[in-house]
Amino acid sequence: MQSHKQQVKLVALMTPEPASTPLSQPVFSPDKPGTGLYPHWRDQYLQDFESKRQRAATHHRLTLNLDTTADDDALQALLVAVQQQGFGLYKFADATFPDKDLEHGDVKDRDLEHAIAQLNARLGLKHSDQGVLSGSDGLSRLEDVQDSGQRRFLPYSNKMMNWHTDGYYNPPDEPVRTFTLHCLSPASSGGTLSLLDPYRLLISVTENAPELIKLLAAAKAMTLPSNKDEFGHSRPDRQVPVLFNYPDHTPGLRFTMRSRNIHWHSAATAEAMQRLAEMIEALSDAQTHIRLQRGEGIITRNVLHKRESFTDDKDCKRLMLRGRYSQLPKLAN
Numbered sequence: 001m002q003s004h005k006q007q008v009k010l011v012a013l014m015t016p017e018p019a020s021t022p023l024s025q026p027v028f029s030p031d032k033p034g035t036g037l038y039p040h041w042r043d044q045y046l047q048d049f050e051s052k053r054q055r056a057a058t059h060h061r062l063t064l065n066l067d068t069t070a071d072d073d074a075l076q077a078l079l080v081a082v083q084q085q086g087f088g089l090y091k092f093a094d095a096t097f098p099d100k101d102l103e104h105g106d107v108k109d110r111d112l113e114h115a116i117a118q119l120n121a122r123l124g125l126k127h128s129d130q131g132v133l134s135g136s137d138g139l140s141r142l143e144d145v146q147d148s149g150q151r152r153f154l155p156y157s158n159k160m161m162n163w164h165t166d167g168y169y170n171p172p173d174e175p176v177r178t179f180t181l182h183c184l185s186p187a188s189s190g191g192t193l194s195l196l197d198p199y200r201l202l203i204s205v206t207e208n209a210p211e212l213i214k215l216l217a218a219a220k221a222m223t224l225p226s227n228k229d230e231f232g233h234s235r236p237d238r239q240v241p242v243l244f245n246y247p248d249h250t251p252g253l254r255f256t257m258r259s260r261n262i263h264w265h266s267a268a269t270a271e272a273m274q275r276l277a278e279m280i281e282a283l284s285d286a287q288t289h290i291r292l293q294r295g296e297g298i299i300t301r302n303v304l305h306k307r308e309s310f311t312d313d314k315d316c317k318r319l320m321l322r323g324r325y326s327q328l329p330k331l332a333n
């Protein structure tokens with residue numbers, strides 16, 4: 001039987017709006033995994049999981065001007081999806097012909113980019129993590145950039161990118177809470193994204209291998225050695241946990257499958273990361289695969305994701321605008 005206090009906490013936990021609803025205490029305890037609010041949080045999260053996941057992967061249609069009542073409803077539903085499943089999918093549509101896909105020629109890139117900037121503003125996504133390479137609007141243009149200094153970063157190539165969360169190398173007090181991807185043009189082939197909510201992974205670890213949690217939650221679980229290059233980018237040594245709680249008590253994950261230029265605290269930590277990678281693969285039923293088309297995008301609370309390699313041709317060159325933010329989305333007035 002839940003106490004009144006517990007019930008109040010759970011209501012706060014599961015209330016769909018805003019996406020950044022803080023919790024009164026963490027659901028994830030490094031010292032005592034599976035205790036406290038966790039069992040209720042897990043049950044609520046897993047309830048109707050598959051239908052919620054499919055709903056999140058359904059396009060929420062938005063007009064380019066974002067000025068209709070239907071837009072308000074779609075944005076609201078998008079935020080619920082982000083909170084419940086970690087991501088929401090949207091599709092810009094012509095207000096006059098909402099079922100028509102936005103092809104090149106229907107709308108200019110400039111107008112689409114303006115709509116994307118307006119969408120970010122409506123979702124209160126302002127404080128962008130500039131990352132290594134960003135445009136003046138705070139959005140990075142991800143494309144395969146041959147023969148340039150940018151290409152040494154995986155996102156700016158056409159190569160496969162394995163499971164990770166964005167900004168896993170950021171300082172602990174500058175986490176990436178949200179990342180967004182907006183498609184201006186898909187590749188000729190490939191480039192599909194796979195998404196997995198870290199909440200689902202946390203449940204899997206807690207249920208199947210709780211002994212890993214203390215190792216992964218250690219403050220120095222992962223060390224990213226300092227990095228300097230001829231392009232002027234510089235980063236000091238950084239030590240961060242893999243699993244942690246945000247100040248609002250929601251669980252966080254920093255993850256990469258990269259093995260070069262990364263040190264694990266101990267052999268046991270390295271093994272725990274390997275187990276985590278295996279659990280991600282085992283959760284294939286909970287993964288969502290999306291190939292974004294022009295005018296489509298995703299808003300996510302920094303879920304685990306990977307990208308398959310892609311091929312461009314002269315008429316179809318993949319171009320995505322990526323935003324990274326230190327806050328969660330919520331409807332701005």
Ligand SMILES: [Fe+2]
Pocket residue numbers: 164165166305
């Ligand atoms: Fe990423």
